[in-house]
Each structure stands twice: as C-alpha cells, then as structure tokens.
Amino acid sequence: xxxxxxxxxxxxxxxxxxxxxxxxxxxxxxxxxxxxxxxxxxxxxxxxxxxxxxxxxxxxxxxxxxxxxxxxxxxxxxxxxxxxxxxxxxxxxxxxxxxxxxxxxxxxxxxxxxxx
Amino acid sequence: xxxxxxxxxxxxxxxxxxxxxxxxxxxxxxxxxxxxxxxxxxxxxxxxxxxxxxxxxxxxxxxxxxxxxxxxxxxxxxxxxxxxxxxxxxxxxxxxxxxxxxxxxxxxxxxxx
Numbered sequence: 001x002x003x004x005x006x007x008x009x010x011x012x013x014x015x016x017x018x019x020x021x022x023x024x025x026x027x028x029x030x031x032x033x034x035x036x037x038x039x040x041x042x043x044x045x046x047x048x049x050x051x052x053x054x055x056x057x058x059x060x061x062x063x064x065x066x067x068x069x070x071x072x073x074x075x076x077x078x079x080x081x082x083x084x085x086x087x088x089x090x091x092x093x094x095x096x097x098x099x100x101x102x103x104x105x106x107x108x109x110x111x112x113x114x115x116x
Numbered sequence: 117x118x119x120x121x122x123x124x125x126x127x128x129x130x131x132x133x134x135x136x137x138x139x140x141x142x143x144x145x146x147x148x149x150x151x152x153x154x155x156x157x158x159x160x161x162x163x164x165x166x167x168x169x170x171x172x173x174x175x176x177x178x179x180x181x182x183x184x185x186x187x188x189x190x191x192x193x194x195x196x197x198x199x200x201x202x203x204x205x206x207x208x209x210x211x212x213x214x215x216x217x218x219x220x221x222x223x224x225x226x227x228x229x
Contacts, residue, residue, distance in 0.1 A: 004159075033216060042120075042205050042219030043160065056214050091159050095215065103215040104150065107159035 002026060004108035006092050012114045013082055020078045021111045025094030032075050033105060034067055035091040036060065043091055043107075049075060050097060082115045089113075119143045120208050122220035130228050135193040137223050139206030142187065146208035150217065151180060151191045154203045163204075164191070196227045 005024040013019050025032045030051050035043035046065070047057045051072040061067075064082075069075040079086055089110040095103050121140045129135045137151075147168040152160035166173040166180045166189070173180050179192045193200055203224050207217040 006159075031214070035217075040221065042207070042221050043217070044219070045216045048214050048216060050214070056216070089157075089159075093159075097215070103148070103209065104162055104165060105209075105215070105217055106162055107152070110157075110159045112157065 004092055004094050004106055006108040006111050008111060009109065010112045012116060015084060015115055016081055018078060018080045019082060019113060020076055021090050023075045023092030023108060026106060029094035029096055031095045031097035032069055033093040034077050035093060037089045037091060084115045087113055087115045120206055120218050120220040122206055122223050124223050126224040128226045128228060129196045131198055132195045135196045135200065135225055135227065137191040137204050137225065139189045139220055140187060141208050143210065145210040147211060148209045149182060149189050150207045152205045152207060154205060160205055198227045198229050201225055201227050
C-alpha cells in the first residue's frame with residue numbers, strides 16, 4: 001500500500017497527557033498537510049510542510065500543538081496537555097506540491113483522538 | 117465566514133437514479149475544486165476534480181460541473197449505487213495558499229436499494 005499512512009488509528013488519553021501522531025506520506029510527495037475534523041464538519045487545515053520546512057500554520061494550531069517533519073519524509077503531530085476540546089480526527093495528507101491547479105491532496109485514514 | 121458551503125446535509129436517492137450534490141463558494145480566488153468521499157472512521161478519498169478553466173469534468177459515473185459566474189459546482193453520480201452511500205465533501209483551493217483545501221461541511225448521500 002503506497003498511500004498516506006497514519007498511526008495510531010485510535011488514541012484514548014486522559015486530559016492533561018501528551019499525545020503524538022505519526023504520518024508517512026506518499027513517497028514522492030514533497031508537501032505534507034495536517035487537518036482536523038470534528039463530527040458534522042469538514043476537515044479544517046492546521047499546518048503544512050514543503051519538504052522539511054513548516055511554511056504555514058492555522059490559527060487553530062494553539063501553542064500546545066507542534067508538528068515536525070525532520071527529514072522531509074514522515075511527520076509527527078504532538079499535542080501537549082490535551083484538553084477535551086482536542087477530541088477529533090487528525091488527518092494527514094500529502095501532495096506533489098505543484099503550484100498549478102492540479103495539486104491534488106491525498107488523505108490518510110486519520111487518527112482518532114478521544115480525551116477523557 | 118464559511119467560504120465553501122454545502123447547504124444540503126443529507127440526500128436520499130433510489131438505486132439507479134441520478135444523485136446531484138451541490139456546493140457553493142464565495143472566494144473568487146479559488147481556481148481548483150475537488151470532491152472527496154468519506155466513510156465513517158476513515159479519511160476522505162479523492163473522487164474527482166475540476167480546474168476553473170473548465171466547466172465540466174467526467175470520470176466514469178462521476179461528473180463535476182462548474183459554474184464560475186454563479187460560484188457553484190455540482191457532482192452528478194449516474195447511476196447511483198448503494199456503495200456510493202457516504203459523506204461527500206466539496207473542497208476548493210487557491211493559488212498562493214499552499215494549495216491547502218477549504219472544505220464544505222459535507223452531504224450525507226444514502227442510495228436506497
């Protein structure tokens with residue numbers, strides 16, 4: 001399977017704990033995105049990387065959130081001191097990063113976070 | 117401010133008939149539009165896309181129509197099959213935004229056998 005891979009698929013954590021999600025993008029894709037989705041809503045953009053550089057962050061990404069892509073391949077999203085409002089599906093996606101309109105973004109299966 | 121809107125939260129269609137899902141947008145800078153299909157507890161799966169230089173794109177049973185003047189696009193599925201039952205998201209991107217996607221809130225399509 002050469003699609004976007006995310007793990008863990010499900011995580012239940014107590015409020016105040018830290019969690020980390022990992023994403024492996026499609027191998028030739030240089031652009032990597034993180035989105036968050038809550039029930040009844042479409043995915044919302046959090047941040048994106050062009051290779052190893054984090055170039056844009058949404059205002060949704062509070063100081064408790066940090067994302068890395070150390071070698072321009074896989075990425076991690078860490079949430080510190082989790083709150084119940086962080087409960088959501090965290091989606092990773094990747095694309096070739098073309099500037100033109102043909103930049104199709106492919107999503108992984110998501111990581112469900114439940115904060116209790 | 118919701119830049120991409122899907123005003124119908126749900127749609128039911130008989131198997132074999134046409135499903136039409138609608139999407140409106142407000143940002144005139146959007147130049148690339150995509151439809152994704154999503155099953156519960158899974159990530160969105162890319163379905164079909166259209167560039168703003170076109171008004172129609174077809175892929176098998178799926179056709180997307182774009183009306184730039186009305187800032188409206190639609191996804192037609194013909195014929196509809198029970199396996200098409202899922203949530204469909206409309207998404208749009210603009211040049212200079214890292215091509216990040218802005219999504220609508222989705223339409224739950226149910227195809228009845």
